[in-house]
Amino acid sequence: MNRILIALSFLALGLGSQAQTLCQPIATRCEQHITASYIPDGQFYRALLQGEEMAEFNLTLFGGTTYRVAACSGDSDGILLFNVFDQERNLLFSNRDNHNAPYWDLVVASTLDVIVEAQLDPSKAGSGCAVMLIGFKR
């Protein structure tokens, strides 16, 4: 029993650290896109994606603010696709139309609720950790 306990504990720890190992370098790289003129929103968003599966991020963007959205996966930029929709599902922006840009600025005239959908570019990755970071400036 004790041996099973130890073995399974190592398994659990190993899997936890695997997730950390997978996401940490991506997060570190993604942070570079929230440059010094942006204030980070104080939150860290990550999802483990496979194939065409999608993560959905719900945000309120306040009027009079410029937001920087950074979306990263894998070991280089351009692996994560993201679309920004308003609450009526009108497409406001897609990085697919802009060479899979790893970050983009959204200048918001009036407050609105948006949904950011993120998925891996199937031509570049089959699975991986998706990290999204948000910063803003006045």
Place this chain on the structure above:
Amino acid sequence: MTASSRFLALAPGLVLLLLASCGGGGSQSDAVGADTLATDTTPKETELIGLGGQFFSIPSPAQAAIAIKEAGLNYQQGVTAPLDKGDARTTRMAQATMLGVYGADMSYVTVHKDVKRVLTTLEAIEKLSAKLELGNAFDRSLMERFKGNMGNEDSLLRLSGIAFRSADQYLKTNEAEDVSSWVLAGGWVESMHLMLADPASAQNQKMVARIGEQKRTLDALINLVGQSNTDGQADALLAGLRELGTSLQHLKTAYVYEPSVTDAAKKTTYINGRTTVDASAEQIADIAAKVATIRNLILA
């Protein structure tokens, strides 16, 4: 949910289930416990992949602080939380919500250039983060960097944002999504309190709009706190938030879509849709009373 996320998320629950099924002198009641442990994997899944694949963002308290200043409301030194409240916190939930409160207060005093209060608030945050074992997010080096940037409020807000993001990453990496959600809840409630603290807010159209624009954020917060509330610790907080939600739902809001415009060379999209919020002074007073009730619960 993805296969890999399911695998990683289920691992701890699987281990517990296997351990429970090993017997090892377990009784009949242990078997019941094994079922409970297996069921417990569901919230673990949500910790890694969000609620049904959904993630919820809570606006930075710095945005509320900036909005208060830009609306022309006066700085009120006495409206922030007493700094000795953190010392008496013994549960992780009480510590985490108070950390969020102090984080919002720090943005407020930073934006209003109250240098002395910035440093004392940061000290209170440092103590609480040590109690919560948040790694190095709020350590002495951060204090030194704050001191070195005292004349630049944007730098201070940025340092604060980086520190809170680092703490959030640490908590999520260590499967403490509940603590992460409590920090966010404390910060959001305090931001609402600060926006409503000046009686002039009810007559200030910018602030009325900003308060009304929190509907979706409150829904997100209820989801965040609720999905990790497996032991009922946050029941009272959730009840207060839901009560506040009924008041916000009564506000009249309208959204009109207009096409966005993208400037690819600048990597910028201009979002032109418009939202309007209509709220009476009575509705704002009702919201203020409910925010005060929740804040009192956190500070008690």
